[in-house]
Amino acid sequence: MIEAPTKHVINRIRSSYSQFSEKEKLIADYILENRDEIVHSTINQVADDLMVADATVFRFCKRLGFKGYQAMKIALASEIVNPIKDIHETISEADTDFEITEKVFQANIRALESSRDVQNPESLSKAMDSLVEAERVFFFGSGGSNILALDAQHKFIRTGMEAHAYADTHLQLMSASQLRETDVAVVISHTGSNKDLLDIVEVAKQSGAKTIAITNFAKSPLTKLVDLCLYTVAQETEFRSEALASRIAGLSLIDSLFVIYSMKNKEKTQEATQKMRGAISRKRV
Numbered sequence: 001m002i003e004a005p006t007k008h009v010i011n012r013i014r015s016s017y018s019q020f021s022e023k024e025k026l027i028a029d030y031i032l033e034n035r036d037e038i039v040h041s042t043i044n045q046v047a048d049d050l051m052v053a054d055a056t057v058f059r060f061c062k063r064l065g066f067k068g069y070q071a072m073k074i075a076l077a078s079e080i081v082n083p084i085k086d087i088h089e090t091i092s093e094a095d096t097d098f099e100i101t102e103k104v105f106q107a108n109i110r111a112l113e114s115s116r117d118v119q120n121p122e123s124l125s126k127a128m129d130s131l132v133e134a135e136r137v138f139f140f141g142s143g144g145s146n147i148l149a150l151d152a153q154h155k156f157i158r159t160g161m162e163a164h165a166y167a168d169t170h171l172q173l174m175s176a177s178q179l180r181e182t183d184v185a186v187v188i189s190h191t192g193s194n195k196d197l198l199d200i201v202e203v204a205k206q207s208g209a210k211t212i213a214i215t216n217f218a219k220s221p222l223t224k225l226v227d228l229c230l231y232t233v234a235q236e237t238e239f240r241s242e243a244l245a246s247r248i249a250g251l252s253l254i255d256s257l258f259v260i261y262s263m264k265n266k267e268k269t270q271e272a273t274q275k276m277r278g279a280i281s282r283k284r285v
Helices: 009-019 022-033 043-050 054-063 069-081 097-117 121-133 144-159 169-177 195-206 221-225 242-264 266-283
Strands: 136-141 162-165 183-189 210-215 228-231
Touching: 009 022, 009 069, 022 043, 022 054, 043 054, 043 069, 054 069, 097 242, 121 210, 121 228, 121 242, 136 144, 136 169, 136 195, 144 162, 144 183, 144 242, 144 266, 169 195, 183 195, 195 210, 195 221, 210 221, 210 242, 242 266
Parallel strands: 136 162, 136 183, 183 210, 210 228
Antiparallel strands: none
16 A cells, blocks of 8 residues: 655644544644654654653654654654645634634635645556546445545546445445446545444455545554545634545545546546536426
């Protein structure tokens, strides 16, 4: 599997913070508060300051998607040299309706920019190769992520690709059991910890299908199961979970895959689009 994105240490920490254990939050807080000092410190110094084992710090870096402490430190140093402007503001009950609207838009813009910047070109290319070679694509998601799966089906069906998405978890499992080696299963999960979706991935892999995840967490049960991962980044606020902002990023990532696929299959997509436009015209008076 291709390594998780190795950029935006601060965004990764913030977006995953609610999922951390107490020790992980201790390390996360230390990095956020001492980022300038961290780039000149060894893993032993950090561990001593926090009174934890070196291995605990190392595992934290791995959870963020880095090979180790040194790789995380190099990425963090790059951020300090080229800081990312923090446009995020916490929504409060004292805000006016317009101020809340403005902050929601800012959070979405931040999610889009951060998610764009963590994309791995090699991962995107491999994902597209799998889709181009596939006979069918199945999109899976639960709850809010199922909305993204249905949107993905709506897009890809316009390309002439046989695309499927189901809301019912039983139908999802049933369809996963019928996948073939020439199929691709795209699993969308913000946390990467939804048991229903993990079951679907296991069934899909038993069927021989290629599996791609779209998720916010670089280290999760889902990322360990699938063949390939694409990532989103979003930050949580008091009145709005990071899952809501990452939905916007997920939609944009699916849009990107759809456009790239359409360009690589231009004639097929144009023919399918013309047929659909003709069929849909019957709905208009």
